[in-house]
Amino acid sequence: MWRHMGGSQGLYSPAISYRPIQPSDLDVLMRLHTDLFPVRYEPEFYQKVVTGQELSWGAVDRNRPNGQNDELIGFVTARILPAKDSEVEDLLSCNMSKNDLKLIYILTLGVVESYRNHGIAVSLIKEVKKYAATIPTCRGVYLHVILYNNPAIHLYQKMSFQCVRRLYSFYFINGQHFDAFLFIYYVNGGRSPCSLLDIMRHVMTYLKGGIEVVISKLQRNENKGSRWHKNRETFNLVSTTQNKKILLNDDSGYQCV
Structure with missing residues (x-):
């Protein structure tokens, strides 16, 4: 999962609203991913997002001038997975039957630099968490964060995500390996697996x-x-x-x- 953070905010007061990502967002969505992340995504990924095959929420500024008041300034993309087919099945409680359980995996999360520090990333994550809670069989929302992305790590900890695993050499970027942390937020009674104490x-x-x-x-x-x-x-x-x-x-x- 990629999330780009940083920058400063001016005196401008935006009117942020949130909506599903739609086919007309394709070009902007591709450009934002290219600008914000070192990882390159296949065209199929973008097509799935804008056609609703993947979960997505977009942020727009209704006060933005020059006809840009419906152009994406932030986004989150995610996917529903069967828990038994995910890499975090073992992170669910040992006293649950996992055959029909679901998880939501956050794929990408980004905010345009000039719109950071307005709480947009927090609101986008809340949308995912809220949606996950409406699925009775969903037990958690999880994601990966690259080792050096301290602002993102702090954000997820602040939003009650639990860092449950370190994955060595998870990312390979520009010829170099980077570790990642795996974070999970439990919903609908989901909880961590049985510890020795349990x-x-x-x-x-x-x-x-x-x-x-x-x-x-x-x-x-x-x-x-x-x-x-x-x-x-x-x-x-x-x-x-x-x-x-x-x-x-x-x-x-x-x-x-």
Whole structure:
């Protein structure tokens, strides 16, 4: 996932709004990706985005002059994946059935330099998170961040994404390898996999339940033994005195006929 950050803002006050990316955005979308990212994307990628085969949200400035008030100034693209086919299946909780679960992978995120520091990137990510929450089977939103992109790393940490893995030599750019961090944001009850502590909790809970069952059985056996002993004493009393009234009023609480 690529996100370009930096720059400064002037006194201009934009009127930012968000909409789906559409076919008329193709040329601008391609230009922005070329300007912002060192990675080159195939034409098929752009076609899928503008035709709705990939998820996308675009940011525009309604106050922008010269007929540019509907031209993209920011964007996020994403994809829905089956969890079982993703690289992060093992990052879902161990007590979930993953056969029908989904994940959303953020592909690219970018903002035009002159529009940075207006909260546009945050709003775009919120759109993805909000959409993910509407899919009952979706358990998370995940992405990759190149090792040196500290502003992006800080942003995702601020937005409650968890850094769960470092991927060595993930990117190959201009003949050089770069590591990446994998971030994930859980939704709809999704959570990280069982840690050793979680496993120990499950074991202790299981053992506790077993111990409680054993104690309960022992208590029932003890009560049966106590009842048999008292009934035997009562029977002896009946045989000796032949007085049923005394037995019915016996303090033991048992009634023997």
